[in-house]
Amino acid sequence: MKSFWKRPANWFRWHRWLGYLIGLQLLAWIAGGLFFAIVPFQTAIKGKDLVAKPEAIFIQDWHLALQKLPTEHGRLLALQSVQVPQGTALRLQFENKTLLLDQRGSQLASPNQAQIETFARQAYRGGGDLVQAKLLTQVPTQLGMVKELAGRPNVWQVKFKDEQNTRLYFDGKTGEFITVRTDAWVWYDFFWRLHVMDYAEGEDFNNTLLRVATIFAMLMMVTGIVLSVRNLLRGRF
Incomplete structure (x- = not known):
């Protein structure tokens, strides 16, 4: 057994087979790390410069609408102003139901395509033209494997023709802005899933597959160090 570990050919054989097993994942780790380091996160990935939410504008005496709130839904738990294609609205969370009302107290209908397109143009800060809603x-x-909204259903997608193929997403029922997505974001999420080896959700970076791959990568590094040290001591460099 001792002679087995002393033979360079055995160390090289282990190093080679470990390379076969983990080589592609090592490449994915390196390529992903390079992408994460080079591409600006806030601007290219998050698209911070591509969108800005419209400013809230309240009508005079808007609070008077709260005096005629419905009572059949239980106590009012929370009140929030939100931006929708019809303007500034009020979200009221009752014990049994959540309502979206305009500032005069009327319930809002779901927005149509024209309203979504106008709202998207107001939010968009890039230099491209609206292509499709x-x-x-x-x-x-x-x-x-990349899911831009993590499987969220019923949304408006508004595409703009620019360098990043920007896509703005709005809630299909209320028209509220959800998020912005770009091609850079898609590639970031793709490399992230490869990086953590969670190809379904991209959130579990403590999964068994990643642990096993890390052990193999460590063993490959150890065998490579042993071979390098042996060659160095024997003057083969």
């Missing part, structure tokens, strides 16, 4: 029951998966 479409109500989707489900956002298509990209690159085989």
Whole structure:
């Protein structure tokens, strides 16, 4: 057994087979790390410069609408102003129901395509033209595993023609702005899933597959160090 570990050929054989097992994942780790380091996160990935929420504008005496609130839904638990295509609205959370009302106390209907397009143009800060606004029951998966809204259904997708192929998403029922997505975000999420080896959700970075791959990568590094030290001591460099 001792002679087995002393033979360089055995160390090289282990190093080679470990390389076969973990080589592609090592490449994915390196490529992903390079992408994370080079691409600006806030601007290119998060699209902070591409969108700005419209400013809230309240009508005079808007609070008077709260005097005629419905009582059949229980106590009022929370009140929040939100921006929708029809303007500034009020979200009222009761014990048994949540309502979205305009500032005069009337319940808002779901926005149509024209309202969504106008709202999207107000929010968009890029230099591209609006290409398409479409109500989707489900956002298509990209690159085989990337889900832009984590499977959220019933959303408006508004596409703009610019360098990043910017896409703005709005709630299909209320028209509220959800988020902005770009091609850079899709590639970031793709490399992140490869990086943590969670191809379904991209959130579990303590999964068993990642632990096993890390052990193999460590063993490959150890065998490589042993071979390098042996060659160095024997003057083969």
